[in-house]
Amino acid sequence: MPNRFQEVFQEGLQHRNFIIGGTITSAFFLIALMSYVWTPHSIEDINIAVKFAKPSGDFWLGTDHFGRDIFSMLVVGARNSVIVAFVAIGIGAGLGVPLGLVAAAQRGWTDELIMRVNDFTFAFPALISAIMITAILGPGAVNSIIAIGIFNIPVFARIARGSALGIWEREFILAAKSAGKGQVRISLEHILPNILSILIVQATIQFALGILAEAGLSYLGLGTQPPAPSWGKMLKEAQTLIHMAPQLAIYPGLAIAMTVLGLNLFGDGLRDILDPKLRRSR
Amino acid sequence: MMMKKLIKVFLVSAGIIFLSSSAMAAKTSLTMGVVLEPPHLDPTAGAAAAIDEIVYANVFEGLTQIDQNGAVQPALAESWTISDDKLTYTFNLHKGVKFHDGTDMDADDVVFSLNRAMAEGSVNAQKGLFKPIASVNKTGPHTVVVTLNQVTGGFLFSMGWGDAVIVAEESAEKNKSNPVGTGPFKFSKWAKGSHIELVRNDNYWGDAAKLTKATFKIIPDPAAAVSAMMAGDVDAFANFPAPESMEQFKSDPRFAVVIGNTEGETILSTNNTKAPFDNVKVRQAMAYALDRQAIIDGAMFGYGTPIGSHFAPHHPAYVDLTGRYEHNLAMARQLLREAGFPNGFKAVIKLPPPSYARRGGEIIASQLKKVGIELEIVPVEWAQWLKQVFKATDYDLTIVSHTEPMDIGIYARDKYYFNYKSPKFQALMKKLDQTVGTDERYAILAEAQKMLSDEAVNGFLFQLAKHGVWNKDVKGLWENSPVQANNLTKVYWTN
Numbered sequence: 169m170p171n172r173f174q175e176v177f178q179e180g181l182q183h184r185n186f187i188i189g190g191t192i193t194s195a196f197f198l199i200a201l202m203s204y205v206w207t208p209h210s211i212e213d214i215n216i217a218v219k220f221a222k223p224s225g226d227f228w229l230g231t232d233h234f235g236r237d238i239f240s241m242l243v244v245g246a247r248n249s250v251i252v253a254f255v256a257i258g259i260g261a262g263l264g265v266p267l268g269l270v271a272a273a274q275r276g277w278t279d280e281l282i283m284r285v286n287d288f289t290f291a292f293p294a295l296i297s298a299i300m301i302t303a304i305l306g307p308g309a310v311n312s313i314i315a316i317g318i319f320n321i322p323v324f325a326r327i328a329r330g331s332a333l334g335i336w337e338r339e340f341i342l343a344a345k346s347a348g349k350g351q352v353r354i355s356l357e358h359i360l361p362n363i364l365s366i367l368i369v370q371a372t373i374q375f376a377l378g379i380l381a382e383a384g385l386s387y388l389g390l391g392t393q394p395p396a397p398s399w400g401k402m403l404k405e406a407q408t409l410i411h412m413a414p415q416l417a418i419y420p421g422l423a424i425a426m427t428v429l430g431l432n433l434f435g436d437g438l439r440d441i442l443d444p445k446l447r448r449s450r
Numbered sequence: 451m452m453m454k455k456l457i458k459v460f461l462v463s464a465g466i467i468f469l470s471s472s473a474m475a476a477k478t479s480l481t482m483g484v485v486l487e488p489p490h491l492d493p494t495a496g497a498a499a500a501i502d503e504i505v506y507a508n509v510f511e512g513l514t515q516i517d518q519n520g521a522v523q524p525a526l527a528e529s530w531t532i533s534d535d536k537l538t539y540t541f542n543l544h545k546g547v548k549f550h551d552g553t554d555m556d557a558d559d560v561v562f563s564l565n566r567a568m569a570e571g572s573v574n575a576q577k578g579l580f581k582p583i584a585s586v587n588k589t590g591p592h593t594v595v596v597t598l599n600q601v602t603g604g605f606l607f608s609m610g611w612g613d614a615v616i617v618a619e620e621s622a623e624k625n626k627s628n629p630v631g632t633g634p635f636k637f638s639k640w641a642k643g644s645h646i647e648l649v650r651n652d653n654y655w656g657d658a659a660k661l662t663k664a665t666f667k668i669i670p671d672p673a674a675a676v677s678a679m680m681a682g683d684v685d686a687f688a689n690f691p692a693p694e695s696m697e698q699f700k701s702d703p704r705f706a707v708v709i710g711n712t713e714g715e716t717i718l719s720t721n722n723t724k725a726p727f728d729n730v731k732v733r734q735a736m737a738y739a740l741d742r743q744a745i746i747d748g749a750m751f752g753y754g755t756p757i758g759s760h761f762a763p764h765h766p767a768y769v770d771l772t773g774r775y776e777h778n779l780a781m782a783r784q785l786l787r788e789a790g791f792p793n794g795f796k797a798v799i800k801l802p803p804p805s806y807a808r809r810g811g812e813i814i815a816s817q818l819k820k821v822g823i824e825l826e827i828v829p830v831e832w833a834q835w836l837k838q839v840f841k842a843t844d845y846d847l848t849i850v851s852h853t854e855p856m857d858i859g860i861y862a863r864d865k866y867y868f869n870y871k872s873p874k875f876q877a878l879m880k881k882l883d884q885t886v887g888t889d890e891r892y893a894i895l896a897e898a899q900k901m902l903s904d905e906a907v908n909g910f911l912f913q914l915a916k917h918g919v920w921n922k923d924v925k926g927l928w929e930n931s932p933v934q935a936n937n938l939t940k941v942y943w944t945n
Contacts, residue, residue, distance in 0.1 A: 214816035
């Protein structure tokens with residue numbers, strides 16, 4: 169395995185998208201992590217006297233309508249985005265991948281049942297179903313995680329099943345079968361490692377979508393609740409102030425766009441490098 | 451050459467079109483933006499201000515009416531006499547008044563309307579207005595005698611409320627969806643979630659309205675309200691939902707920006723029976739911890755007048771109590787210690803949608819945190835707010851603006867969501883009801899304001915300003931709002 173990592177890393181160094189995406193993504197994660205230890209100002213510090221302050225040594229990006237430091241809010245907002253997207257991906261992959269593996273292993277009516285339920289969930293536009301779920305469960309960060317997680321399940325189930333089906337036809341699986349291994353063991357020992365790279369690529373893309381969805385839900389007031397900052401909520405609050413203080417919308421908007429771009433480039437690069445078919449043709 | 455000719459032709463024709471259009475009569479329809487959609491359109495069956503904002507004075511009229519200065523004016527009653535003992539009011543009704551459905555408005559309708567509002571099972575939201583009435587009798591086809599069981603100073607004012615409008619027996623039950631009144635506008639259509647249309651009542655008994663059509667467009671989102679004004683989709687907002695946009699409108703020559711006052715005492719409503727808020731020291735500590743000016747600057751962008759009790763600063767009986775609790779964190783901590791909460795406590799604040807509540811709540815949470823009171827912010831929609839906070843009093847704190855005029859009496863109610871329940875205050879309000887002389891009444895009102903402030907019943911924040919924005923060619927809209935109304939009877943376009 170270490171060989172493989174080295175290989176990926178070396179190939180990655182020659183892949184421009186991978187480098188750019190990886191840099192942005194790691195910066196994003198580092199900033200999110202940093203917020204646990206240090207932010208320039210406390211984000212709960214409402215100080216009306218310094219509202220709409222210009223960028224300065226004290227307030228790097230200026231302050232918002234409550235006199236809060238915009239940079240600190242962006243940093244804590246990044247952490248919030250990471251947590252929501254990460255846990256949501258965990259839910260999606262944690263339930264979706266096993267479902268897909270079972271469907272591929274069992275085939276027949278189990279496959280049909282799982283995949284039709286999946287199709288049903290998938291048929292709803294992701295954000296609409298997330299809005300529906302938060303409307304039922306009530307607004308809040310936890311419920312938005314659940315909502316985003318649920319619409320991630322069919323994505324992972326499909327991709328896991330599709331890739332697993334191809335592997336099941338291979339000779340080494342036949343060998344494993346003749347060695348007396350059961351479906352569960354084959355799925356875990358042979359199928360999963362072989363589809364892992366595809367799942368990882370999918371996860372980075374879903375991660376970007378998760379950040380977008382969280383921002384969308386918070387923008388609509390269904391996600392993260394005040395006083396916790398979220399990029400989507402910052403955008404929402406900036407909306408009526410846009411003529412007075414456009415920077416309030418520009419900064420979180422840029423943060424969202426950059427992060428999603430970074431994650432997508434990273435995912436793209438990762439796919440090029442990991443995809444066995446592409447590798448062989450190179 | 452050809453090109454030049456074409457341009458000439460074009461310019462001339464454009465000029466003709468321009469001249470003919472400006473020679474046309476001024477516009478006669480108005481589209482007004484409102485933030486909240488009313489639950490229904492019967493002002494005698496609901497507390498929602500959104501109902502009165504559409505139908506008061508436009509569709510429905512009462513015996514009296516409140517004008518834009520808050521004074522009582524004759525409406526359906528053209529005149530009245532008051533007996534020497536101040537217990538008998540004889541109202542002489544206008545003759546020839548017809549309801550929109552063509553039926554006559556006479557003494558029977560007045561007797562019916564008042565009795566209906568007073569009745570045991572009445573759904574009137576302001577039953578208190580009718581409490582002093584002992585009986586209502588018809589003494590002629592256009593004469594009604596109302597006998598009171600106690601001297602009531604503000605009775606004529608009470609009869610001017612939207613809750614006391616005159617309705618017809620035949621149509622009363624259907625007023626929620628098809629309001630039938632006597633006003634200068636008739637209800638025309640209600641596209642739920644979008645707009646409500648009124649058209650001019652050509653058989654109106656008084657001076658006809660100048661507008662032929664009035665449309666109330668429902669726009670709950672402040673950002674959408676800004677766009678609607680900018681695009682000209684809406685001609686006027688009596689009270690614009692985003693105070694931060696005022697500067698933008700002021701700098702735009704198309705608009706007139708009129709900042710007026712409202713009857714809206716914006717308060718941090720406190721559940722007075724729920725621990726720890728049942729302790730007066732806790733409430734006083736909170737009062738010391740609040741910085742009103744910061745709330746006004748932060749949530750309302752400077753628009754609003756600080757208040758120290760539940761009373762409108764523009765009312766002559768107002769007493770300035772804003773200095774009673776000077777912003778003082780040490781004092782707040784001291785009081786919390788005395789109350790047994792040296793480290794503060796946790797509570798929940800439920801915030802309805804308006805920006806004064808949502809923004810104000812965040813600021814208040816940050817201010818109270820400095821003395822150890824940690825508030826969990828729970829945003830709620832109006833329907834939830836009415837159900838959980840207002841009706842079930844299942845709350846610790848909330849922020850709301852009480853826009854009814856002269857409503858200090860709500861603190862004397864047995865069942866009101868503050869759960870104040872003070873016999874002392876109730877006795878004071880009773881005394882007020884029985885007092886007629888202006889000076890004596892003002893003295894009692896001053897005492898009442900002080901009592902509420904001393905006991906810090908609620909966090910008294912500020913008097914809501916009225917952020918009026920409308921097309922500069924629209925005249926006749928109210929600058930202030932002494933009642934929850936958009937009286938369109940005198941509105942016209944100059945252009």
